[in-house]
Amino acid sequence: MPHLSDRVQRTFQSPFRKFLPLAQQAKDRGIQVIHLNIGQPDFSMPKGAMDGIKASNDSYIPYGTAEGQTPLRQAWCRYYERFNIHLDYTELIITSGASEGIYFTLMGIADAGDEIIVPEPFYANYNGFSEMAGVTIVPLPSSIEDGFPIPDASAFEAAITPKTKGILISNPNNPSGKIYDEGTLRSLAALAVKHDIFLLVDEAYSEFVYENHRFFSALCIEGAEKHIVVIDSISKRFNACGTRVGALASRNTDLLQEIARYARLRLCPPMLGQAFALHALQLPGDYHEGVRQEFSKRRALVLDRLNDIPDALYHAPEGAFYLFVRLPIDDSDRFCAWLLTDFDHQGKTVMLSPGTGFYATPGMGKDEVRIAYILNSERLSEGMDCLEHALTVYPGATKLSQATLV
Amino acid sequence: MPHLSDRVQRTFQSPFRKFLPLAQQAKDRGIQVIHLNIGQPDFSMPKGAMDGIKASNDSYIPYGTAEGQTPLRQAWCRYYERFNIHLDYTELIITSGASEGIYFTLMGIADAGDEIIVPEPFYANYNGFSEMAGVTIVPLPSSIEDGFPIPDASAFEAAITPKTKGILISNPNNPSGKIYDEGTLRSLAALAVKHDIFLLVDEAYSEFVYENHRFFSALCIEGAEKHIVVIDSISKRFNACGTRVGALASRNTDLLQEIARYARLRLCPPMLGQAFALHALQLPGDYHEGVRQEFSKRRALVLDRLNDIPDALYHAPEGAFYLFVRLPIDDSDRFCAWLLTDFDHQGKTVMLSPGTGFYATPGMGKDEVRIAYILNSERLSEGMDCLEHALTVYPGATKLSQATLV
Numbered sequence: 001m002p003h004l005s006d007r008v009q010r011t012f013q014s015p016f017r018k019f020l021p022l023a024q025q026a027k028d029r030g031i032q033v034i035h036l037n038i039g040q041p042d043f044s045m046p047k048g049a050m051d052g053i054k055a056s057n058d059s060y061i062p063y064g065t066a067e068g069q070t071p072l073r074q075a076w077c078r079y080y081e082r083f084n085i086h087l088d089y090t091e092l093i094i095t096s097g098a099s100e101g102i103y104f105t106l107m108g109i110a111d112a113g114d115e116i117i118v119p120e121p122f123y124a125n126y127n128g129f130s131e132m133a134g135v136t137i138v139p140l141p142s143s144i145e146d147g148f149p150i151p152d153a154s155a156f157e158a159a160i161t162p163k164t165k166g167i168l169i170s171n172p173n174n175p176s177g178k179i180y181d182e183g184t185l186r187s188l189a190a191l192a193v194k195h196d197i198f199l200l201v202d203e204a205y206s207e208f209v210y211e212n213h214r215f216f217s218a219l220c221i222e223g224a225e226k227h228i229v230v231i232d233s234i235s236k237r238f239n240a241c242g243t244r245v246g247a248l249a250s251r252n253t254d255l256l257q258e259i260a261r262y263a264r265l266r267l268c269p270p271m272l273g274q275a276f277a278l279h280a281l282q283l284p285g286d287y288h289e290g291v292r293q294e295f296s297k298r299r300a301l302v303l304d305r306l307n308d309i310p311d312a313l314y315h316a317p318e319g320a321f322y323l324f325v326r327l328p329i330d331d332s333d334r335f336c337a338w339l340l341t342d343f344d345h346q347g348k349t350v351m352l353s354p355g356t357g358f359y360a361t362p363g364m365g366k367d368e369v370r371i372a373y374i375l376n377s378e379r380l381s382e383g384m385d386c387l388e389h390a391l392t393v394y395p396g397a398t399k400l401s402q403a404t405l406v
Numbered sequence: 407m408p409h410l411s412d413r414v415q416r417t418f419q420s421p422f423r424k425f426l427p428l429a430q431q432a433k434d435r436g437i438q439v440i441h442l443n444i445g446q447p448d449f450s451m452p453k454g455a456m457d458g459i460k461a462s463n464d465s466y467i468p469y470g471t472a473e474g475q476t477p478l479r480q481a482w483c484r485y486y487e488r489f490n491i492h493l494d495y496t497e498l499i500i501t502s503g504a505s506e507g508i509y510f511t512l513m514g515i516a517d518a519g520d521e522i523i524v525p526e527p528f529y530a531n532y533n534g535f536s537e538m539a540g541v542t543i544v545p546l547p548s549s550i551e552d553g554f555p556i557p558d559a560s561a562f563e564a565a566i567t568p569k570t571k572g573i574l575i576s577n578p579n580n581p582s583g584k585i586y587d588e589g590t591l592r593s594l595a596a597l598a599v600k601h602d603i604f605l606l607v608d609e610a611y612s613e614f615v616y617e618n619h620r621f622f623s624a625l626c627i628e629g630a631e632k633h634i635v636v637i638d639s640i641s642k643r644f645n646a647c648g649t650r651v652g653a654l655a656s657r658n659t660d661l662l663q664e665i666a667r668y669a670r671l672r673l674c675p676p677m678l679g680q681a682f683a684l685h686a687l688q689l690p691g692d693y694h695e696g697v698r699q700e701f702s703k704r705r706a707l708v709l710d711r712l713n714d715i716p717d718a719l720y721h722a723p724e725g726a727f728y729l730f731v732r733l734p735i736d737d738s739d740r741f742c743a744w745l746l747t748d749f750d751h752q753g754k755t756v757m758l759s760p761g762t763g764f765y766a767t768p769g770m771g772k773d774e775v776r777i778a779y780i781l782n783s784e785r786l787s788e789g790m791d792c793l794e795h796a797l798t799v800y801p802g803a804t805k806l807s808q809a810t811l812v
Contacts, residue, residue: 008664096672258410
């Protein structure tokens, strides 16, 4: 057969999904797989979320505007008003999920060989999008021992080279759960202005913050209007990940207009998803209050269960719905695969994301996994049962004292 | 503001869409714009096409499988059975429109600097996707004087270099309306096997053939299973362009599995569009028979009207729903812009796609435009009225005899 491209063969393998064939094989063997590998909660959408689509009388589904439908862009801006973010609809374009928004932005601000600075650990697929765009991630390490502190502005500044085109962060951070406070964001924005680079902030989890933590949007920062780009999505907001509707928001409309060249090539974002989003963004009520309460319970459950696992190191997440945990294991890829190929506990096993994919630095994350606390308490408990038992029998377990082995 | 990337600034501008801001300005001045610039017909979808989505009782819209939902892949294969195409569902993956399928395929078969051979004129956005992927289009010219003949296999072979990774054609061809007959397709497949390169066939318009012409799918060719990739879409098939649901079909499942790495990065194709497609592909009836009859009428109308335009050169399209026409004009970009900025006929004007974008060879298409015959007869007539009058007053008109000027 003809050769495939070198680039496709070395393309980053999504840590959330690369073991799905193993999960399927486990299911084929009759084993229940509890999916804590991907940020797909089991919550209902807001009541009435589908009504917009169900009421449709359109006789056909035409191409839309490349930048997204104007009513949706306007509705998204009105939604932002709830959080004191004031944007004109021309300052926001719709993308096919946040994924496309990240990729288009990388393509729009950086040429092949350019660099972006990203604190580790980060949303794993940044690795893949950077590879596709030929952009080099310059990682800023932070350590689980220290609680994944956000690097301070001087660390970011030290990493800037003539090839640096931007800083990319997620806030709240996936997978560490850390939140960037207003002061840190302002100092990063000032740094972006000083060096005339972009500050890209992925705010997909903005609604998910716990305890006394507060989310501050980069769109509220004055004085860096040309430098700040926010990546957003309805996926997590309304538990509608499959609609593939995201947005890029920036007061730098020149940038958005240039990025729209890529948008025009793919014609338009999905129109049914946009019809859904238009309706969902205008629903009244405090859907997120209830969601946050439920996530808080699930978060507490996992923290409580991790407390019983010897040598597990973790920190209570401030936002999002993940726990990034160091476990007494030799190799997280091997462990996560083994959970699916060689383990079950009472006919069940758990699927996790190996930590390696969340770093650009080779060798990092080898004893870390990401747990998504996205299922109901019963399922989550079963998943944690599996993890706890697995660690007592996993051949690559390390540092467990003999007493804890069954 | 920070510099944008060089690549975004030189990215191909879609000929279907680059003048939309001018169209909006015309509308703002109270002028009706008749859109014959884009392949967006005004037909109704098949009866009941939305029923699948309207019946949904799902409480949330989760991420799906990166390769598309298995029931949809199976339904698509069953749909192909109607045309004697026999595929297993593992031989077809779902993409976010044919657009994504083309882009992923280019990324999967070619590295930056590699080449693909494409006969001119071609679907304009191939230019943009090739640029994004860093792949060079090696064009094979064909001339409107000769009726845009499909180059024979020896012309393709002469263009093959060590960097050639594939041949990309659309069948029926957009914009020329030419159809590749079975013999030509078989000879291109044999050429692909001989040189161990891919033959990519964009079959988005497979249902739209006229008079005694017949469509032959590349999926029916034996002996080139590892070399043939078909790009398909429900956009034109069900007049649901906005759903953004396409497919890549190939018996080379190794290729599809590698391409799935890109698919996993963007998580999944749009789920609402997939729910729509699953239902639509299973609808009984002969929807396309009626559609073809109506398109035949519209095609006849435009051909008839072009017959009255002095110095217009065109050929009856065999398939798809476009006419690629040489007009007595100095510059098709200038003409298409002028139609929107400086012209109206009884308060109306027509938007067309300039021919230049459908070539990779600089300078080609300068006196050619694409007319999409996608509106009802009344609107189409009004559009052709506008074109006819415009040519009598356009300052850059050429070759018109004095007698035809009003």
